[in-house]
Amino acid sequence: MQELVNTINNYVWSEALIYLCLGAGLFYSILTRFAQVRHFREMWSLLLNNTESEKGISSFQALAVSLSGRVGVGNIAGVAAAIGFGGPGAVFWMWVVAFLGASTAFAESTLGQVYKVEENGQYRGGPAYYFERCLGWRWLGVLFAISAIIGCGIFLPGVQANAVGNAVTQVFGDGAMVVTSFGEVGTHKLAALAVILMVLAFIIFGGIRRIANFTQIVVPFMALGYIVMALIVVFLNLDKVGGIFGLIISDAFTAQAGFGAAIGWGVKRGIYSNEAGQGTGPHAAAAAEVAHPAQQGLVQAFSVYVDTLFVCTATALMILITQQYNVVGELPAGQFIVQNVAANTEVGSAAFTQMALNSVFGNFGQLFVGIALFFFAFTTILAYYYITETNVAYLNRVFNNRLPLIVFKIILMAMVAYGTVNAAGYIWGIGDIGVGLMAWINVLGILLIFFVHKPAILCLKDYEDQMKAGGPITFDPVKLGIKNATFWEARLAKANAKAEAAANTEQSKTV
DSSP: OHHHHHHHHHHHTSHHHHHHHHHHHHHHHHHTTSHHHHTHHHHHHHHTOOOOOSSOBOHHHHHHHHHHHHSSHIIIIIHHHHHHHHOTHHHHHHHHHHHHHHHHHHHHHHHHHHTOEEETTEEEOSHHHHIIIIIOOHHHHHHHHHHHHHIIIIISHHHHHHHHHHHHHHHHOOOSEEEETTEEEEHHHHHHHHHHHHHHHHHHTTHHHHHHHHHHHHHHHHHHHHHHHHHHHHHHTHHHHHHHHHHHHHHHHSOTTOHHHHHHHHHHHHHHHHOTTTTOHHHHHHTBOOSSHHHHHHHHHHHHIIIIIIIIHHHHHHHHHHTOOEEEOTTTTTOEEEEOSOTTSOTTSSHHHHHHHHHHHTHHHHHHHHHHHHHHHHHHHHHHHHHHHHHHHHHTTTTOOSHHHHHHHHHHHHHHHHHHTSOHHHHHHHHHHHHHHHHHHHHHHHHHHHHHTOHHHHHHHHHHHHHHTTOOOOOOTTTTTOOSOHHHHHHHHHHHHHHHHHHHHHHHHHO
16 A cells, blocks of 8 residues: 555656646746735735624634644654755755745635635635636536545545654653554554544534634644744754755755755645645635735735744754754665664654754653644644535535535544554655645646636736725726626625615715
């Protein structure tokens, strides 16, 4: 099975996908005139918008939900894997993916807002919706929905849960061993699994608002705490920081592990971590209550920065400064190019990060990473559930039956259990397939949307024009030539009718 997973992965994550993701980011960066840089201040101001409704969540809550998906195991174990297999230079390519990917995130999240719908009292949207409504290709929407359900509902939750199980074992040991169908599993890992499943069930059966309320508290707290720990490590080793940045940049082009390995692992783990182009961010973006679609596009672009430039960089600096890492060569397999720690240290796990903090803070550092991993992974599983729910709802519009959603809640929880007790390499391989499938469909789709209709670029220009004019900020898709944005058409018609009624009332009072 391991060999089959690796073979599929080699096809899904070929060089074509790697350069497609980088190319799409560069393409939208040029088209938007690098909006991810020009509108950085606007991104900050939009985060203060706490407008929400019974049907939608605030921009900050949408950011928290999307960050719960972006900030996960990829920020701790994923960065360690990128360094372990691609060398320090892989971090540079993660930065490139983040910078270019911010424009991709803007485009896809703006599309998510433009073509969102109101279903059963809440806002829903995502690639499946904008492929059907913008391109008129329902088959492509169905294809993405199926890939998202398989990726986020089946493949990816196990990656997050696996990292939690490994972190618990690293901190507390195995405990008493219990024989299961997956082999011997420690009681400490089983206890962690029980806690995850109980809390997960409570939240996912409460819908998007319960998820949003939980993540808007947990995500900022855990991300800030993690970055503070990293800053302490940096300040204690200020004399090494310049050399570390020099190593990252030089190794990006003269890579120890090979140029292809540095780019490949940097891009792969970068996309896995920040999810730009993967098509997951638009689901949370569509649920936000905003005045203009471009606003949520900019907020989601900012979330890519938070994920990679802040959290992933924090992890990379801790590992490289403390030199708690190995670099594995591709040929011959398993040979170390750089070896600083024990040869049996799992490269694809959070071990490098735990060892880095442990070298500075002692056992507390190891414990902190375990706790951070728990919350990072848990909130990511919540985001995966919401994405799965949205795509099940998309496919379920014909039948309008609650049973499929209940079934997928059970399947997702089963995959969490499966991932917790299985081997890291095997689970990461399955997760990569899930990410790759969604990325292929979504990146090609949003590029095609530009050549057909250009709605994201039209939205950005319209928003910029209204900002220059001093507002008010409104969105009229018909005026921009954007078709099938029925939610916004209905909202505008309702606002116009309300304004007309108020004007008539005022006129009658005057008479």
